[in-house]
Amino acid sequence: MSISTASKALNDTGRMGSETRERVKRIAAEIGYRPNALARGLLSKRSFTIGLLTNDTYGRFTLPVMAGISDALVDHGVSVFLCAIEDDPALAQIHVDAMLDKQVDGIIATGKRLDRRLPVDLSNLHVPVVYAFTEGTQNSVTFRSDDEQGARLAVEWLMKIGRRRVAHVTGPQEFFSVRERAGAYHEVAGHREPVLYGVWSESWGHDAVEQLWKRSGEKPDALFCGNDQIARGAVDALRERGVKVPQDVSVIGFDNWEIVAAQTRPPLTTVDMELKELGRQAGLTVLALAEGRPVDPGVRKLPCRLIVRQSCGGKAPRE
Amino acid sequence: MSISTASKALNDTGRMGSETRERVKRIAAEIGYRPNALARGLLSKRSFTIGLLTNDTYGRFTLPVMAGISDALVDHGVSVFLCAIEDDPALAQIHVDAMLDKQVDGIIATGKRLDRRLPVDLSNLHVPVVYAFTEGTQNSVTFRSDDEQGARLAVEWLMKIGRRRVAHVTGPQEFFSVRERAGAYHEVAGHREPVLYGVWSESWGHDAVEQLWKRSGEKPDALFCGNDQIARGAVDALRERGVKVPQDVSVIGFDNWEIVAAQTRPPLTTVDMELKELGRQAGLTVLALAEGRPVDPGVRKLPCRLIVRQSCGGKAPRE
DNA sequence: GTGATCTGAGAAAAGCTTTTACCAACCATC
């Protein structure tokens, strides 16, 4: 039997007797034949491989994104190269070169910050590039979370359960998402309380509560925190002051970093940026581009989702 | 100029005039020529690609291991497929098949637990397999942390700074590493205090302190905790009881999970399992096997390292 | 029975690189 006949039988292509086809398939299965993807890729110009480039060492954001990508692409037989580049331009270039050598069908760039670029230029590659949760280039396809909507979700929830003096404790003002969330906070809460900018740490959350409670006048009855770590520090500080969460003060976080949010006492109500879904869409998009299907460039904002736990009181909208 | 001449020039092989060689290289650099790794792999039977299989969804252990692997292999031009399989045998098989199709030079299996197997059989593959931080098969090469030595390190440190009543609060007894650490604890601390088995959560650390302090008799002057989360819960509980850390009680964790250990107040002294180094060695080993170099099978225990922060008092051994 | 159509299968090329074998030219040696 010739090689080409076997190939056609296995790929359900060409004309041949159905019993020949079946026989080939059976024998192939018996001997455990698996086509060499390298040879196939050499011919088809598709390697069924993509690269994921990230500077997020701890995987805080990258892992959910990666999970989504992998989830979306495994059905299409696509595998993912993970390259952690740690803000090192030389290392990044090495990894990009290695990926290009290996004929990746596309590259997804992801990071830990919406308003920062990866330290490597991906704009003139001959393979498609999609940006996810990191700043993209002109005319690129970029996926990001809708932080404004997420923040609105949080503050509206606090208002809905009856809170009126909502303070906002968040990260450094130079973060784009900080400004976006603060803007939405102002809009919904109506400037009743100030915004406290700081750093992304528990101790800042702790300190911010000290500041707020040391001030004269009415204390906040709710805290909208810029991330779960700050929220956790705030909850700890409130407990130490004898302020009850959620009875006296509602606290809401951002990120839904389960390891922090779910272990806090009480568990944190928080905003989830749906990073897995973001990864899924990025994966499908880079696949579409690799297959030559047209994709409109631009920034796509994905809505966030509110995760209701116990730190706000109120009732969950469902479940 | 013929193709073969160019190939030999670029690979510094064959005989040719040095000025021809230079000229070829210069032109190659000019036109940005990069050899197709697929075609090269087809011939050399090496894809310069390995697969990393993990069931550790949150990357708690996998990310440092991955970083070490990548770090060790990037110099050799090897890229890494990351496959998260989430304890799903079917998904695992799909990923393994995909990797084999893509002619990976080897596979590293890693997980979140030393005494559990990945839900897929890797024992009869025609590519080398190395296990890292997960249970391997007979005659395989397995890298793991030396939990016994790590625990000894921790308890000896507590003794050295003058603590005499060291309690051990740890995870579920069915974990192999829990038993190993408890064994070392007993050996070094001399059975002065009981071992409290529980779960890997902050709240268990919190509860354990309640239990210990509610009992009559002398209280412990040190806690050796099975991981950083438990330690953190314990520290919180101690603070709530007005017990000062580290003045009254020293607390030591395990894992050096920076995000927990460094954010605890006070920052946790803890045991680092050197997972990055573990990954590095696993990477180099699978590479050696892929290149046909002999490697003795067996389990290799890597020593842990004590990270001294502020939760124990005492002085750091150096720096 | 013969030409036309169709069917099943094999041959060959292409994809890109590396390696081995080979060849032509050159120099030196006797």
Place this chain on the structure above:
DNA sequence: GATGGTTGGTAAAAGCTTTTCTCAGATCAC
């Protein structure tokens, strides 16, 4: 000047699939 050894380079094969082309044989219509 013939021989032998270098030297610098080319031709070809191999690695594994897929696709296109070709071909032998069979079937069918007239």
